[in-house]
Amino acid sequence: MxxxxxxxxxxxxxxxxxxxxxxxxxxxxxxxxxxxxxxxxxxxxxxxxxxxxxxxxxxxxxxxxxxxxxxxxxxxxxxxxxxxxxxxxxxxxxxxxxxxLTLRNRYGGIALIPAAERGQVDYVRALLRATDIDVDHVNYLGWTALLEAVILGDGGRAHQEIVELLVTAGATPGLADGDGVTALEHAERRGFDRIAGLLRAVR
Incomplete structure (x- = not known):
């Protein structure tokens, strides 16, 4: 009962x-x-x-x-x-x-990664300020938050801001994906000139 x-x-x-x-x-x-x-x-x-x-x-x-x-x-x-x-x-x-902060989702990502992908600027900014989350965490696809923001983003203002926030927080722009392609190379291939410029400045 x-x-x-x-x-x-x-x-x-x-x-x-x-x-x-x-x-x-x-x-x-x-x-x-x-x-x-x-x-x-x-x-x-x-x-x-x-x-x-x-x-x-x-x-x-x-x-x-x-x-x-x-x-x-x-x-x-x-x-x-x-x-x-x-x-x-x-x-x-x-x-x-x-x-x-190290808990992984089904893709092997931490909370920062889907936020970067989706262009959640305010969230990414607040998360980076409030925690010491690993900005270079790599998910099962071989992507960091920076890579995901470029590969799955649209290159617009929100993703530009996120790339800048991540780099400022210490993200390593030279980390390549599983195929050896860096975020800068992805940005150049996709014609994301503003993002490419941000990444060149910190190489």
């Missing part, structure tokens, strides 16, 4: 996190929901809240001891997903929970 009640409370917590119902989440926890309860895809309440950018709900879950590093079946975690959403507010809510 207790197990059934717990399951119901767990489901209530997950549902509340999904819709950003902070008071509902608190009520479910008070009723006995496990803060690390998972749905069928292995997602915790904090991951659900982070994915939907429900900042207040995430703050309540962190206060209740939720793990920012709990990974689901796809290797996403609350912390890693901030690099996808680009939510600076969510990043700041999770930082006091001491997320693992």
């Amino acid at each position: 207790t197990s059934t009640r717990t399951t119901e409370h767990d489901r209530a917590l997950l549902a509340a996190a999904t819709r950003g119902d902070t008071e509902g989440a608190r009520a479910a926890l008070a009723a006995g929901a496990r803060v690390e309860a998972r749905d069928a895809e292995g997602r915790t309440a904090l991951l659900l809240a982070a994915s939907a950018d429900h900042v207040d709900t995430a703050r309540a879950l962190v206060a209740a001891g939720a793990d920012p590093d709990a990974q689901d079946a796809r290797d996403d975690s609350p912390w890693l997903v901030t690099g996808v959403t680009g939510s600076v507010d969510m990043m700041r809510v999770l930082l006091p929970a001491n997320p693992d």
